[in-house]
Amino acid sequence: MKKLMQEVRAFAEERDWDQFHTPKNLSMALAVEAAEIMEHFQWLTPSESRDLPEEKRKAVGDEIGDVLLYLVRLADKLGLDPVVLATQKLEANRLKYPADQVRGSARKYTEYERGV
Amino acid sequence: MKKLMQEVRAFAEERDWDQFHTPKNLSMALAVEAAEIMEHFQWLTPSESRDLPEEKRKAVGDEIGDVLLYLVRLADKLGLDPVVLATQKLEANRLKYPADQVRGSARKYTEYERGV
Amino acid sequence: MKKLMQEVRAFAEERDWDQFHTPKNLSMALAVEAAEIMEHFQWLTPSESRDLPEEKRKAVGDEIGDVLLYLVRLADKLGLDPVVLATQKLEANRLKYPADQVRGSARKYTEYERGV
Amino acid sequence: MKKLMQEVRAFAEERDWDQFHTPKNLSMALAVEAAEIMEHFQWLTPSESRDLPEEKRKAVGDEIGDVLLYLVRLADKLGLDPVVLATQKLEANRLKYPADQVRGSARKYTEYERGV
Incomplete structure (x- = not known):
């Protein structure tokens, strides 16, 4: 996780995107990505949600990656x-x-x- | 993170809460906690959000912990x-x-x- | 709805809160309130969610009111x-x-x- | 709004979708749509968010329509x-x-x- 945090920081700095990464903006991006995870589950029954087709499980995994990236970035900006x-x-x-x-x-x- | 994942799993099993932890429910809990982070920032200017009072920074940190707990739990239930x-x-x-x-x-x- | 939109506008103007009501901030407030509705449902079974105790139904109604206020305010600021x-x-x-x-x-x- | 509520109800009944429209699922759909509004604003400055290009204003309007549809549907299912x-x-x-x-x-x- 330490390594991931440093890599995300380098990613933002290399692109000069630090200026956009206010904690406020990052909190929005985090919530948007969390909603994208949820979107996959909204019409499923509880048991369907436990038994995702592989393609959907992969798509959810992609969004989980996004959530963690923004969470790590937000924490880094707050020194946490x-x-x-x-x-x-x-x-x-x-x-x-x-x-x-x-x-x-x-x-x-x-x-x-x-x-x- | 591996250790955290195992601890969250044990926490849920000891309480017999696994039954509630469908990926669907966990995706909702994750989005709710992400919104609780955002709530702290919604009326702040960009620069205020970069310079939180210590009390608020601590409160945001608390919610960051919640988001990570649900994210790790969701990933675990999906084998990710x-x-x-x-x-x-x-x-x-x-x-x-x-x-x-x-x-x-x-x-x-x-x-x-x-x-x- | 027209009347509600005008009342919300007057409410904000009387408090000089228009300055905080950027569409960006209002979109955050809307998402936060939507999450507060969801929080009431996150651990319920589908059938429990169809049959809320009166106290909970009232609490959800309160949040529905909040969502509509922010939605109307956001639409007003965008001329929609x-x-x-x-x-x-x-x-x-x-x-x-x-x-x-x-x-x-x-x-x-x-x-x-x-x-x- | 009464008319809109009735139209949404008819829409769901004609498609036999009432079975999916538990308050729980509707609260998720509402939060997902609210996040889709927010997605348009997440990287904008406050002043950019007040001055959207017409194309983006139209896209936000589309999502505002979605939020209201789900809000009305949720309220209807709860008798509110x-x-x-x-x-x-x-x-x-x-x-x-x-x-x-x-x-x-x-x-x-x-x-x-x-x-x-």
Whole structure:
């Protein structure tokens, strides 16, 4: 991830695109790419979404790559490390949703409105 | 990232939340979290967005962590590696937007509608 | 809708908020509010989403109001009439997806990737 | 708007697409279309976004039509009237942000994080 962050930075600098990469613009690009992932799933049933044809799985993978590129770029512009942040968040969620209290409870899950 | 992916998987399994983690639902959660990042920037000027107060930078970091958690979880459910995908995408973009042709050109940049 | 558009315009002018209401910022606010609608549905089954508890239905309604306010405001800033645009789009979709050819076909529907 | 709602309903029924139009799916489609509006603005400066070339203005208008179609359809499935909801929301915001207290204040505006 460190390496990816440096490569994305070099990519932008070589093209003099740093001027466009305000955190504001990057947050928009990130949301647009996240929506492009979602577009592939919007009319599928839950089970269809678990069993994508290979061509569609590849197309979703392409968009996942885009989301990560913008996420890494945004984090870099803000001086943040996304893996550290995700790890901290997961740790916080472990405390917030103790496994022995929430297990198997769709009801509670919906109340929590949280997936990770 | 591999480690993070395994930890997120364990987190979901310990809570029996795997049943909710269809790729469809995860794509929605990812887009919701991406919008929560964006919410912090929506009324800022470009330069304000480059110079966030520390409290806001921390709040954005929190949401970046969420986005990465859902991205990693979604990729895992689809059997994909997000870092490999992002690296491939960046390589493709290097060929698509040759540095010596697009450098310093806001006009072209806008035509390309691409940031990374 | 005309009346609503005028009221939103007056609301912004009375607060001297017109300066913040660039189409760019309004497009972000619209997407953020659309995500807030979606947040209510992200972990629900399809059938749960058809049968919301009254409290949740009211909360979704609140966000629907927000989306329409920003949509109307954005259209106003661009000199566009959203109802005319939606009517034209629906007419175009009638021609694109003839009822007698697409009826009852989930498969085709997914191919079309279109819902309206 | 009433007429538009009825037309969208007829459109879906004629194609037997009602089965796909769960509120969950419609909320996704709405967010996807909102992101498509945003995509047109993501790399523009604030002033460029106020002064779109006609071709781009037309393309944005097309997406505005899509957003309204899905918004109306979602509201219909939930038995809600979007214009009533928006009017109520605007009234609530008038009380929440009194014009004489918030006028001309970018700072307060940012604190409020609200645009309408």
